[in-house]
Amino acid sequence: MKYVDEFRDSEKAGFLVREIEALVSTMTLPPDRPIYVMEVCGGHTHSIFRYGLEGMLPKGIELIHGPGCPVCVLPMGRVDDCVSIAENPGVIFTTFGDAMRVPGSKKSLLQAKADGADVRMVYSPMDALALARKNRDREVVFFGLGFETTMPSTALTVLQAEAEGITNFSVFCNHITIVPTIKAILDSPGLQLDGFLGPGHVSMVIGTAPYEFIAKFYRKPMVVAGFEPLDILQSIWMVLKQIKDGRSEVENQYARIVPDGGNAAALQAVSRVYELREFFEWRGLGSIDHSGVKLRETYAGYDAEQKFAIPNLKIADPKSCQCGEVLKGVIKPWQCKVFGSACTPEMPLGSLMVSSEGACAAYYQYGGQKSYKEAV
Numbered sequence: 001m002k003y004v005d006e007f008r009d010s011e012k013a014g015f016l017v018r019e020i021e022a023l024v025s026t027m028t029l030p031p032d033r034p035i036y037v038m039e040v041c042g043g044h045t046h047s048i049f050r051y052g053l054e055g056m057l058p059k060g061i062e063l064i065h066g067p068g069c070p071v072c073v074l075p076m077g078r079v080d081d082c083v084s085i086a087e088n089p090g091v092i093f094t095t096f097g098d099a100m101r102v103p104g105s106k107k108s109l110l111q112a113k114a115d116g117a118d119v120r121m122v123y124s125p126m127d128a129l130a131l132a133r134k135n136r137d138r139e140v141v142f143f144g145l146g147f148e149t150t151m152p153s154t155a156l157t158v159l160q161a162e163a164e165g166i167t168n169f170s171v172f173c174n175h176i177t178i179v180p181t182i183k184a185i186l187d188s189p190g191l192q193l194d195g196f197l198g199p200g201h202v203s204m205v206i207g208t209a210p211y212e213f214i215a216k217f218y219r220k221p222m223v224v225a226g227f228e229p230l231d232i233l234q235s236i237w238m239v240l241k242q243i244k245d246g247r248s249e250v251e252n253q254y255a256r257i258v259p260d261g262g263n264a265a266a267l268q269a270v271s272r273v274y275e276l277r278e279f280f281e282w283r284g285l286g287s288i289d290h291s292g293v294k295l296r297e298t299y300a301g302y303d304a305e306q307k308f309a310i311p312n313l314k315i316a317d318p319k320s321c322q323c324g325e326v327l328k329g330v331i332k333p334w335q336c337k338v339f340g341s342a343c344t345p346e347m348p349l350g351s352l353m354v355s356s357e358g359a360c361a362a363y364y365q366y367g368g369q370k371s372y373k374e375a376v
């Protein structure tokens with residue numbers, strides 16, 4: 001198949017759903033629960049709700065929405081740090097749009113902008129660098145956010161700034177890494193996950209080899225999946241087939257985009273500019289060892305954490321917020337006490353309601369209070 005519409009063909013989707021049903025009918029299901037498959041990536045969560053895929057699956061299969069939306073796992077303290085940097089006189093604080101509305105303990109970046117801070121939305125770190133070029137008398141800070149998908153573009157921008165001798169540009173680095181996060185999930189007490197849909201965009205950069213430990217040591221199948229409905233349905237079938245056959249392997253459904261060896265140029269830029277942090281705080285998941293990166297000492301001049309004093313405080317989520325339980329798959333978004341009342345996409349209380357890749361926003365926009373399967 002060549003064109004995106006072909007990956008949304010309803011007849012082929014129907015065929016795949018019937019194949020999944022046929023496969024499940026021959027499987028021995030756990031006696032007291034469905035088979036749990038986690039989609040790690042927020043892009044998959046969005047597609048699953050946008051196309052109503054969850055409701056098409058047989059009752060013995062349940063999808064668990066993982067932590068792969070970088071906006072959703074951003075702790076409140078880091079938002080407070082952003083606001084603190086942005087409120088420095090002379091700073092132009094730049095960010096991707098979906099991070100603007102993530103609530104901090106006192107305000108979001110959007111509210112800081114309304115209060116007078118110069119916060120601007122950009123589409124790439126290179127846009128932020130262009131602002132630095134044009135405003136030599138200002139400090140331009142880029143909010144580096146995201147997994148390995150966006151990490152290389154921030155790294156390449158730092159290298160470009162260095163090459164041009166631009167010194168009024170820096171990065172507030174909140175980039176995070178996927179593999180320690182999956183490991184932390186696998187090490188959670190009482191884990192009930194039977195397989196994973198692997199993140200397509202991240203894997204485009206890191207390849208498939210870093211996931212081998214999931215299959216080898218945790219004996220769980222992982223299928224790196226694309227984002228169209230047929231990609232996701234086929235990947236679910238592939239995970240189930242591995243379970244049925246008693247296999248645990250890393251398979252690549254998204255081979256049209258994901259090279260098994262990843263992107264060498266992107267990985268080279270990443271390793272040149274960043275080093276692993278000892279630990280990084282995740283919203284709802286706590287501190288995870290080696291799950292974030294910071295700029296290497298060589299690039300300290302481009303590190304906003306070295307240029308500015310930031311509060312760096314750990315802030316607890318509001319009591320009524322259940323983002324952590326949703327992130328761990330303990331409850332469904334609509335089971336949160338404030339879903340659709342005190343927490344809506346217009347007035348988000350938790351970060352899962354902010355980004356379109358957040359499970360709560362996806363449920364709210366496409367799923368209502370219950371998915372089709374739960375409602376029937």
Ligand code: SF4
Nearest residue numbers: 323336343350353360
């Ligand atoms: S409804 Fe809001 S507060 Fe509750 S889990 Fe979702 S995002 Fe968090």
